Structure formats: structure tokens, C-alpha cells
Amino acid sequence: MSLADVTTIGFDADDTLWQNEHFFKMTEARFAELLADHADMETITARLLETERRNLSYFGFGIKGFVLSMIDTAIEVTSGRVDAATIAEIMNYGRALIDHPVETLPHARETLEALSETHRLVLVTKGDLFDQERKLAQSGLGDFFDAVEIVSDKTMATYERVFARHGDGPDRAVMIGNSLKSDVLPAIAAGAHGIFVPHPLSWALEHAEPPQNEPLYHEIEHLGELVPLFHPHSSG
Numbered sequence: 563m564s565l566a567d568v569t570t571i572g573f574d575a576d577d578t579l580w581q582n583e584h585f586f587k588m589t590e591a592r593f594a595e596l597l598a599d600h601a602d603m604e605t606i607t608a609r610l611l612e613t614e615r616r617n618l619s620y621f622g623f624g625i626k627g628f629v630l631s632m633i634d635t636a637i638e639v640t641s642g643r644v645d646a647a648t649i650a651e652i653m654n655y656g657r658a659l660i661d662h663p664v665e666t667l668p669h670a671r672e673t674l675e676a677l678s679e680t681h682r683l684v685l686v687t688k689g690d691l692f693d694q695e696r697k698l699a700q701s702g703l704g705d706f707f708d709a710v711e712i713v714s715d716k717t718m719a720t721y722e723r724v725f726a727r728h729g730d731g732p733d734r735a736v737m738i739g740n741s742l743k744s745d746v747l748p749a750i751a752a753g754a755h756g757i758f759v760p761h762p763l764s765w766a767l768e769h770a771e772p773p774q775n776e777p778l779y780h781e782i783e784h785l786g787e788l789v790p791l792f793h794p795h796s797s798g
Contacts, residue, residue, distance in 0.1 A: 569681060572725070578785075585659055596651060613631045624693055629652060663700065666703065673788050674707075677788070677789060678706040685707045685709070691712050698710065720748065737756050740760060750776060
């Protein structure tokens with residue numbers, strides 16, 4: 563099947579339709595500064611990443627898991643001597659992330675508007691349910707989607723289920739996102755097309771190598787290049 567046969571288009575949300583990792587990186591820098599008396603920035607960020615990796619199976623993706631991992635890291639880095647004021651400041655970091663206005667990425671709105679006229683659009687995002695619903699509402703993009711799936715993780719089985727439920731199966735679907743590991747590779751494994759849209763910032767735990775000689779794999783520089791793939795005579 564080619565892209566011309568696609569009836570359902572899945573979109574990732576964070577760092578595909580709106581900014582996300584940028585704010586986590588800013589918070590990570592503030593966290594390292596908060597603990598600067600105990601270790602240097604490189605050590606703290608490395609310890610935080612390892613803690614996040616360890617905690618994923620317990621707390622999942624999103625802001626709440628990130629905050630818990632910062633607290634966990636602070637306990638480890640200070641050998642259990644972290645004080646209540648520091649914990650309170652970390653909690654404030656989490657609240658600031660949640661309160662931050664949503665910033666949609668260039669071309670997101672016009673791309674969704676154009677494709678929603680000819681295809682079934684499904685938002686497939688992982689993370690905290692409350693936070694993802696909040697960001698979708700604030701983005702003003704929700705009306706373009708026929709369905710929204712907020713999942714605990716993105717696997718081959720996830721895409722098989724989502725595209726069977728909301729479309730004509732994976733072989734008539736495409737998944738678009740900034741993560742090869744979560745958006746593109748498991749969708750291709752399920753039989754769908756995968757379109758990689760790189761973002762300047764990416765979480766280290768989402769790193770993966772692009773597939774080689776894979777006809778279902780596509781890559782574009784930004785969302786402004788997406789519409790012509792489905793509407794060849796469109797100017798984008």
C-alpha cells in the first residue's frame with residue numbers, strides 16, 4: 563500500500579504538534595542548579611535520566627513521573643539529606659510545567675485542517691491523561707481529530723489496536739511523529755506507514771536509529787511538507 567491508499571492518519575502530540583521537551587530541559591537545568599552544592603550539572607542530569615529510566619515502569623510518562631524522578635534523584639544525590647524546602651521547590655517545578663501555556667509548532671493547524679477534510683485523523687499520545695487532555699484543549703486543535711487515544715506506551719500492539727478501532731487497519735494507516743522509537747518504528751512493525759518529523763530536542767530515552775531500506779518509512783523536515791505527500795497538487 564502507498565500513501566495514496568491511506569485512509570487514517572495518526573499524529574503524535576508532544577514535540578510534533580506542540581512544544582514539550584524544551585520546557586522539560588529548562589526544568590532539568592533548574593533542578594541541577596538547585597542541587598549544585600551536591601554534584602555538578604552533568605552528574606545530576608545523568609542521575610536523573612537513569613532514575614527516569616528506572617521509574618518508567620512504575621510512574622509512566624509525563625510530568626508527574628518526571629517530578630517523582632526529580633525527587634527520587636534529589637534523595638539519592640544528597641544521600642537522603644534533602645530538606646523539605648528543596649522537595650517543595652521541585653513540586654513547584656512540576657506545577658510550572660503544568661501551568662505553562664501550550665505553544666503549537668509551525669504548520670500544525672493548517673496541516674491538520676487540510677488533512678481532516680480528506681482523511682480520518684487520530685491523535686495517539688502517551689503520558690499523563692489529565693495533562694495531555696489539558697494540552698489538547700489549550701492547543702485549539704482538538705476539533706480536527708476524529709478520535710483521541712492517550713495510551714500508557716506506544717507499541718506494535720498499540721497501533722494494531724488503534725488503527726483497527728478507528729480506521730481500516732494498519733495497512734491503510736500512517737503514523738506521524740518526532741520519535742522514531744515510539745511513533746515510527748512500532749507503527750511500521752504493525753504494518754502502517756511511519757513518517758518521522760525530527761524535532762531539535764528529543765528525550766534521550768526516545769532515541770532510535772532510522773530503518774534502512776524500509777518502503778513504509780518516510781522523513782520530512784517539518785509539518786509544512788506533510789500535506790503534499792497526500793495531496794500531490796497542493797502547495798502545502
